[in-house]
Amino acid sequence: MKVLRVHLVGWTASFRYPIFITGYQPTLPVPPVSTIYGLISAAKGDYVTPLNTKVGYVMRSEAKGVDLETIYMLSTDNSAKSNVYKREFLLNPDLYLYLTDLSFKEIFKKPEYPLLLGRSSDLMMVEEVKEVDLMQKHGNKRVGGTVVPFEEEGIWGPLQALPMYFSNTIPREAIGIKSYYVLENFIEYDGDSFWYDDELDWGVYLHGQENISQKQ
Amino acid sequence: MNNIFTYTGNPFVDAGITAMLVWLDKENPEEIEDYEVKNLFNELTDLYVQKSWNMMMYSVFPNSKLTNPSVKDKKGEYDKLLNELLSEVVALDSHGNCIACGKRDSKRYFTKTQVPLTGTSDFINFFSYGNGGADYCSACALAIQFSPLVFYKCGNLVCLQSNNKEVEKIYAKKCKSFIDVQKATKEYTGCNDEGYTNPVNALFHLVTDIILTYDRREWHRENTGVRLYHFTNFNQPPLDNLSIYDMPDEIFKFLAYALQHEERDNWKKVIKRGYFTTKKANLDDEEEYKNLRNDVYERLLRGQSILKYFVDTNQRRTLVKWSFLEYYMKEVRKMEAKRLDTIKKVADDIAQVIKTKGNIKRLAQLETAKNYGEFRNVLRLIIKDRINAGFEKPLFSIDEYEKYLFPEGNLSWKETQDLIVFRLYEQLHDWLVNNDKEIKEDLVEDEEEDIELI
Ligand SMILES: [Zn+2]
Numbered sequence: 302m303k304v305l306r307v308h309l310v311g312w313t314a315s316f317r318y319p320i321f322i323t324g325y326q327p328t329l330p331v332p333p334v335s336t337i338y339g340l341i342s343a344a345k346g347d348y349v350t351p352l353n354t355k356v357g358y359v360m361r362s363e364a365k366g367v368d369l370e371t372i373y374m375l376s377t378d379n380s381a382k383s384n385v386y387k388r389e390f391l392l393n394p395d396l397y398l399y400l401t402d403l404s405f406k407e408i409f410k411k412p413e414y415p416l417l418l419g420r421s422s423d424l425m426m427v428e429e430v431k432e433v434d435l436m437q438k439h440g441n442k443r444v445g446g447t448v449v450p451f452e453e454e455g456i457w458g459p460l461q462a463l464p465m466y467f468s469n470t471i472p473r474e475a476i477g478i479k480s481y482y483v484l485e486n487f488i489e490y491d492g493d494s495f496w497y498d499d500e501l502d503w504g505v506y507l508h509g510q511e512n513i514s515q516k517q
Numbered sequence: 518m519n520n521i522f523t524y525t526g527n528p529f530v531d532a533g534i535t536a537m538l539v540w541l542d543k544e545n546p547e548e549i550e551d552y553e554v555k556n557l558f559n560e561l562t563d564l565y566v567q568k569s570w571n572m573m574m575y576s577v578f579p580n581s582k583l584t585n586p587s588v589k590d591k592k593g594e595y596d597k598l599l600n601e602l603l604s605e606v607v608a609l610d611s612h613g614n615c616i617a618c619g620k621r622d623s624k625r626y627f628t629k630t631q632v633p634l635t636g637t638s639d640f641i642n643f644f645s646y647g648n649g650g651a652d653y654c655s656a657c658a659l660a661i662q663f664s665p666l667v668f669y670k671c672g673n674l675v676c677l678q679s680n681n682k683e684v685e686k687i688y689a690k691k692c693k694s695f696i697d698v699q700k701a702t703k704e705y706t707g708c709n710d711e712g713y714t715n716p717v718n719a720l721f722h723l724v725t726d727i728i729l730t731y732d733r734r735e736w737h738r739e740n741t742g743v744r745l746y747h748f749t750n751f752n753q754p755p756l757d758n759l760s761i762y763d764m765p766d767e768i769f770k771f772l773a774y775a776l777q778h779e780e781r782d783n784w785k786k787v788i789k790r791g792y793f794t795t796k797k798a799n800l801d802d803e804e805e806y807k808n809l810r811n812d813v814y815e816r817l818l819r820g821q822s823i824l825k826y827f828v829d830t831n832q833r834r835t836l837v838k839w840s841f842l843e844y845y846m847k848e849v850r851k852m853e854a855k856r857l858d859t860i861k862k863v864a865d866d867i868a869q870v871i872k873t874k875g876n877i878k879r880l881a882q883l884e885t886a887k888n889y890g891e892f893r894n895v896l897r898l899i900i901k902d903r904i905n906a907g908f909e910k911p912l913f914s915i916d917e918y919e920k921y922l923f924p925e926g927n928l929s930w931k932e933t934q935d936l937i938v939f940r941l942y943e944q945l946h947d948w949l950v951n952n953d954k955e956i957k958e959d960l961v962e963d964e965e966e967d968i969e970l971i
Binding site: 319377386457471475477488 | 524531680681
């Protein structure tokens with residue numbers, strides 16, 4: 302299958318656990334699918350969802366660090382208090398993005414908005430935009446650096462409830478929340494639910510339309 | 518109405534669901550009926566108002582009706598909350614904005630008062646669209662109320678999560694029997710507390726307990742990871758009120774292997790060598806060392822080698838057998854079987870030369886080589902020894918050398934050295950002990966050929 306592969310690199314990335322609002326903010330080792338759709342939307346300058354393109358991704362980073370950060374807590378009466386948080390971040394994120402809609406090629410060559418991976422300070426740069434062939438490869442392949450739905454047989458890892466994308470309505474709503482395996486490291490996988498990138502020698506899990514229940 | 522609950526990936530919701538499953542003696546979350554949940558309310562409220570449990574609620578549900586001193590009827594008020602939540606519960610749908618299950622909509626907003634680590638309504642910019650709390654459906658919020666039943670005390674509290682739901686249940690059953698004893702004796706002590714304050718040690722202790730209590734032999738068939746959320750939800754959160762500890766599946770499997778192995782006691786000796794001790798700590802008394810940091814445990818969780826703990830370099834002996842080490846190298850360190858076999862074969866041949874020539878100095882040189890070049894040179898000298906001693910087969914082929922002994926040259930030489938030395942100790946220990954006198958004489962002999970490098 303022909304797909305678009307976009308290679309992005311950055312200096313830092315940070316993915317909040319949606320459930321924790323507390324003094325210590327751990328980071329997920331890889332972004333949730335919703336962050337990926339956010340990134341593509343920024344590149345396009347328009348709202349992109351699983352209805353537009355399926356996405357797969359493999360993200361790695363070199364290390365994890367902890368930063369101190371001033372945050373502002375707004376109250377309902379419009380007052381704001383500042384506080385200090387510890388925030389975990391990932392060093393030198395390296396992201397390979399796969400899109401089934403090849404027409405997105407141009408938007409990554411000239412993105413509409415800055416490309417961020419996590420927070421407003423986590424700027425990403427496009428290294429390469431390329432059409433590649435994903436293959437079906439039976440038997441063992443290494444897979445990781447991504448999230449995979451909990452129901453997927455032959456996959457294991459820490460679990461986390463994560464959204465798939467957000468609505469563009471006001472208020473925003475998280476759509477397609479479900480339990481995902483969060484694969485930080487690569488594992489050996491034997492099934493056929495992943496496509497295979499021959500050049501980079503890893504499996505690619507495509508998140509897309511049939512994986513979500515329609516709300517609209 | 519059943520089909521209310523399903524595993525969500527949210528640690529607190531899933532812990533509560535697991536507790537309900539064990540208390541109701543059921544297999545799957547989907548089987549739990551609403552009236553059955555209601556039947557558990559009395560037991561839950563009874564427990565949470567007991568002094569020891571109520572103290573704990575300050576770290577779980579601060580500012581709630583359970584902890585507010587002005588609330589006189591804590592049991593009644595908490596029971597009211599549970600019933601309210603239950604009355605709002607609807608069956609699982611296919612979608613919804615609940616941030617745990619995603620299969621139902623939230624009917625109200627929840628803060629840390631009902632859901633640990635969710636912040637207060639003072640954080641409106643952290644919630645979706647400036648709402649005064651997090652979007653949980655009432656069923657997931659209700660499940661969370663059961664999670665303290667299966668918390669573990671380790672300084673702060675621990676919420677255990679695993680991809681292997683059987684593991685979660687085995688652990689929850691232990692919690693239930695612990696609480697049953699409290700109920701029977703009317704001596705309430707709060708959630709399980711075994712005196713651990715070091716979460717890494719607690720993680721290994723809990724996993725060991727899970728593996729041993731339910732002496733299953735099939736752990737190797739499954740990929741079981743265990744994660745601990747170590748947290749406090751106390752009112753004035755310190756910065757470090759949450760940390761996450763992960764035991765990857767290969768470490769879980771390795772522990773299961775080690776604990777069910779005939780060398781189990783030797784494995785325990787290896788662990789004991791990992792404690793950072795002062796002379797004062799008595800390693801025969803678990804209470805004295807169980808909260809000391811342990812390098813073996815920490816290395817295993819960090820993905821670093823514990824090879825050096827398998828040998829006693831002072832006595833030149835190994836603590837475990839090669840077959841045990843082999844499992845560790847293959848399954849945990851992911852070393853190729855062919856590489857291990859080649860190293861073993863080469864080490865065995867070296868052992869034979871050392872014995873034949875009585876040349877203990879070579880062993881010392883292999884042990885102390887400081888870099889790749891030095892180590893290669895000792896191997897070259899051993900090849901010469903072999904030729905002198907009349908051995909016909911070479912120590913190794915070029916192919917074996919490049920592919921298996923030092924596949925990455927400089928990067929892999931140290932691991933090869935450690936493995937060769939391990940095997941030499943295993944093969945030579947008795948011989949070394951029996952030839953102690955000759956060995957000492959040999960070591961003071963002349964120091965020819967040492968400096969020569971390839
Ligand atoms: Zn829910």
